[in-house]
Amino acid sequence: MTESVTRRPGTLMVQGTTSDAGKSVLVAGLCRVFQQRGISVAPFKPQNMALNSAVTVDGGEIGRAQALQAFACGLEPHSDMNPVLLKPNTDTGAQVIVNGKALAEMDARAYHEYKPKVLESILAAWRRLEDQYQHVLVEGAGSPAEINLRENDVANMGFAEAADCPVIIVSDIDRGGVFAHLYGTLALLSPSEQERVKGFVINRFRGDVSLLEPGLCWLEEKTGKPVLGVLPYLHGLHLDAEDAITVSDADKHDGQRLKIVVPVLTRTSNHTDFDPLQLHPNVDFTWLRKGQRIPPCDLIIIPGTKSTRSDLEFLQDNGWEEDVLRHLRLGGKLMGICGGYQMLGRFVHDPEGIEGKPGISEGFGLLDIDTTLEREKQLRRVSGTLSLPGQEPVTVTGYEIHAGVTKGDDLDYPVIDLGSHKDGVLSADGQVFGTYLHGVFEHADACHAILRWAGLAASEAATFNFDQVREDNLNRLADAIETYLDMNQILALVTE
Known part of the structure; x- marks a missing residue:
């Protein structure tokens, strides 16, 4: 020593x-x-x-x-x-x-x-x-x-x-x-x-x-x-949890709020992304555990993961892919963050075995993108604008932590402009939204915009400031x- x-x-x-x-x-x-x-x-x-x-x-x-x-x-x-x-x-x-x-x-x-x-x-x-x-x-x-x-x-x-x-x-x-x-x-x-x-x-x-x-x-x-x-x-x-997923004392469940469900993956990363949603007074937030089926809701969010391909298989084995597709047929909204975003595309390639055995996994096919995992990790703190249909552009901030490089035709229609590069893909029907940005809900304006896209009335979305809650x-x-x-x-x- x-x-x-x-x-x-x-x-x-x-x-x-x-x-x-x-x-x-x-x-x-x-x-x-x-x-x-x-x-x-x-x-x-x-x-x-x-x-x-x-x-x-x-x-x-x-x-x-x-x-x-x-x-x-x-x-x-x-x-x-x-x-x-x-x-x-x-x-x-x-x-x-x-x-x-x-x-x-x-x-x-x-x-x-x-x-x-x-x-x-x-x-x-x-x-x-x-x-x-x-x-x-x-x-x-x-x-x-x-x-x-x-x-x-x-x-x-x-x-x-x-x-x-x-x-x-x-x-x-x-x-x-x-x-x-x-x-x-x-x-x-x-x-x-x-x-x-x-x-x-x-x-x-x-x-x-x-x-x-x-x-x-x-x-x-x-x-x-x-x-x-x-x-x-x-x-x-x-306060931001170090690792374990915990249910906030402030969790609410009733019929008057926007219902959001997030499945817990085997290697869920940065689950603090969802702290602003758990504390939002107009959101009914639920962590979904293994063995549970996705209930009727307004928005499903697939979170980031340290092991994209194995957690994609976990999602499929648990019947959640079937639940997601049914949710979309009924008009619900779907969002993927980082690894969850990669899963929404056609394929996830890992030729070098970055996250496990080398191979290719077939994604949900909901976005026209493909992702290849590479050894050099992308680490960026970013800010820019988020432009969702029917809304004025708003400020968005966050950070990127990912080993994947994503390509595909849907990248030609980004909804997030970060200056040095673009991010954020929205499907043609407006139901599926993917982004690499962690912390995307922490800026009040971006959080309000995404909740409005998911179905919350504008007057109810713009009532919460997570930064102030953390400070308090x-x-x-x-x-x-x-x-x-x-x-x-x-x-x-x-x-x-």
Whole structure:
């Protein structure tokens, strides 16, 4: 492993007892607190495993959670904020992205052997951030107590030891067993790692915190570590998820809203594309799971995927292609994003085996396009105009992350003008719309236009601004952290 570096005050790492313990949310909230206090701060995650990614200002690719944390800091996302991103394409293998660029496909064993080398890139990226900002807030991955992953670790204590930074550990009490999680996690660490842990945060507590006091006192007495605060369960809080598809507290289902259905694929990528739809007050949004049939609805959206051909087969095997064709015969609308867009064409070619075994898959044949997968990934942040029939052109923004090159006669009639190139295909009958743009619903005007195309009345479409919702939620989270966490102790950890 790379030798430890000389510690400079300024970096604090948040680790968790489990996945989804609250690491991403806590770092995002602390980023916003620091930003509101006028402190120069940047987020960092040494290694991330996620299919939700974002394109950075320097043309790289990082985890979506770090892009959100950058937003909380008032910064543009940069590849240094997440130097290693693993995008799974099978249960045992993943695309390894280093410094924003795809490096190779590796199985778990090959990547494990590569970790000592990749730590050099991780520490170099972290140092660059330390040179630019007063403080760096670091997010761990999973749990530091995974015994089988501790050798050559770069995501949790392996990084903390190499960077010589303090650590706080967060745990989700809503899942149960919070004291066992915190005490057990600390017990499984080495003596030097235990010394590095400076305190605990308990997340998502419901009820009267005074009833928790005996447990807090016990934990502090047994571990010698302070509890830095207890964050309450913030109902309705919605921030970009790192990976797992979750159903929002705000999901609505009734007959008065535009009904949108999105099938969950085996390798669904960038499912945060649909956060604005899940939260829109005039949309009835449904994630459709394997084994369910597509119900009557206004719009079906086929999402992006890390494995286009295998997920196309998954769609067909699950009977969803048949449901989609019936939906179109009944006058419904269909949209495909990125990999979902590729599926709507005639064929998807993978001659080099970019996403699996080399071969050709027959698509839905609803658009006159063909796609060939190539090794060089297209990574672009874009903006331009969207022009749908019967509507004035509107601003559209988003980002492209795809390995496919698409050609065909339907590309002669694009509906999205991005200046440097065109995007967006609409079928001649106006029912089928495909685009490579992730994040297409985040700009209010583009979201309104697409919902109007799908059948929502203009007066109902133009009632929601997702950017403002994200901003409000970050501020709400920051307010909770200021109220319920001991910020004096936390600030001391990054200044002493």
